[in-house]
Amino acid sequence: MQIKEVAKELNISARTIRFYEKQGLIQPAKKPENDYRVFSEEDVLQLTTITALREVGMPIKQIKVILEKPEMTLQEHLEIQRTALLEKWVEMKDMLETLDEMITRTSSTEFSYQALYPLAAHLKKIKEIRYQWTDRWNFDGQAHKYDQRIKTEGHVFNVHEGYEAALAMVENIVQKGREATCLDIGIGTGNLGSRFLSYDMKVIGVDQSEKMLEKCKEKHPEIECRKGHFLMLPIIDNQIDVIVTSYALHHLPDEEKLLALEEMTRVLKPFGQICIADLMFVDEVHRHKVLEGYRERGNTVAVESIEDEYYANQALLVSWFEHHGFLVETYQFNDILSMIYAKCKK
Ligand SMILES: C[S@@+](CC[C@H](N)C(=O)[O-])C[C@H]1O[C@@H](n2cnc3c(N)ncnc32)[C@H](O)[C@@H]1O
Structure with a gap:
């Protein structure tokens, strides 16, 4: 095919095609007698790919990488975009x-x-x-051993005491619906989100750690994994029926947690549900009391571990939910682990 024909077929200008050629995205053959470009079927196919990727705003540089080195899959590139x-x-x-x-x-x-x-x-x-926000806990480094550690570590201070019960409670309390969409934020290796697959729900897992997502995908190929952040969810507005999260929100300071709740509400459908199982204190008085208890017993591991993270103030989160039109229920598993279930009233 000649350049004019290709341009017409793809509804782009000949100038654009020449630009792509100049950028090294395509190399059509040229007729020796007059230097006219000749586009093979493969060239046209390549141009359709380029056109499609440009249409969704992908930079030329990234397209070049996709076409030259297929180290990452096209899907991965599209997700980055x-x-x-x-x-x-x-x-x-x-x-x-x-x-x-x-x-x-x-x-x-x-x-x-x-x-x-x-x-x-x-x-x-x-x-x-x-x-x-930066990952100062190195979750990428923890990913390959994360599941084993849940069961074996932390005998002096075990943050995972009650972990299984908490996940089961989240699964139980959330109203489930066939084909409803469940979003698990900070999904890690998928231990909570995967529970909703058996209800024929679509599960999307978001995590800031690529390695955690790789593990999650390996264990649960049915989960759609997306790299993202509590404060910037890779999801457009009003798409999600249920948001769940376990042991993840306490990596954000309280002020950021409220921004995270706002972000969750943005992606939630009307009458949507949010369920948070996490390390938290009932309120500041409770926090003080629990920490004092550990100090008195000489459990410095517990004190340091708590102070290294941002265990939530449950009262603050509950008050935010109530002010933003949610019905709220709470459940306490032990001194440091609780659950908040919030259902949007409209
Ligand atoms: C302790 S793991 C919990 C994983 C899983 N939810 C579970 O219950 O086993 C915390 C997870 O939250 C993710 N995470 C921490 N902070 C995050 C943030 N700000 N945005 C998205 N993911 C985050 C980490 O990468 C990690 O995978």
């Missing part, structure tokens, strides 16, 4: 919401320019929080 687009989208959404609020304020009779600054400062803070 989805994450990149969603990040931009969440950022745009934050900006638009702030802009809306700014517009509302300008219509107030008491409006002054200073009223805009706190909104901008809040937006800046949210942006910083979204990007500053």
Whole structure:
């Protein structure tokens, strides 16, 4: 085929095709007598791939990698692009919401320019929080032994005491529905999310650790694994019926936890459910009492372990849910492990 024919078939310009050639994405043969390009069936197929990937905003550089070195699968590349687009989208959404609020304020009779600054400062803070989280626990490094460690480690201070009961309770309390979508955030190797597969539910697992996701996929190929973060879920609005999470939220400080709840609510369908089984104290008084108890017994392992993470203040989370239109139930397994079940009223 000649360049004009290909351009017509793919609904792109000949100039675009020449640009792709210049970037090294395609190398059509040339007729020796006049240097006209001749596109083989394979070239056209390659061009359709390039066109499709460009249409979803993939940079030329990344497309080149896909075409040249198939080390990663096309699916993996597409997932990277989805994450990149969603990040931009969440950022745009934050900006638009702030802009809306700014517009509302300008219509107030008491409006002054200073009223805009706190909104901008809040937006800046949210942006910083979204990007500053780092994995200081090295979950990638823990992934291959994670499941064995749950059962064997921690005799001086066992955070996993009650783990199985907690997962079973989450499974039990959540209203399940065939073909409903369950999202497990911080899914790790899939121990909680996989429980919902037997109810014919679609399970999506999100985790910031690629190695954890690899393990999860290996154990439960039916789970759709997506790399992502509590503060920026790789999911568009109102898609999820049930969100579950176990032993993951306590890696975020309390202020970020509230942002994570907001993010969960964004992706939740009307009347959706959120169930959190995690390390938490009932409130600050309880936290103080439990820590004092460990100190008195000389259990420094427990104290250090608790202080190294961000065990939640359950009262804070419950109050957030209640203020945002959820019916809430709580259940305490032991001094450090509890569950919050929240169902959206509309
Ligand atoms: C202790 S493991 C729990 C795994 C699993 N939920 C379970 O119950 O066995 C914590 C998991 O949460 C993930 N995680 C921690 N912080 C996260 C964050 N901010 N966003 C997404 N995943 C996170 C870690 O990568 C890890 O896989």
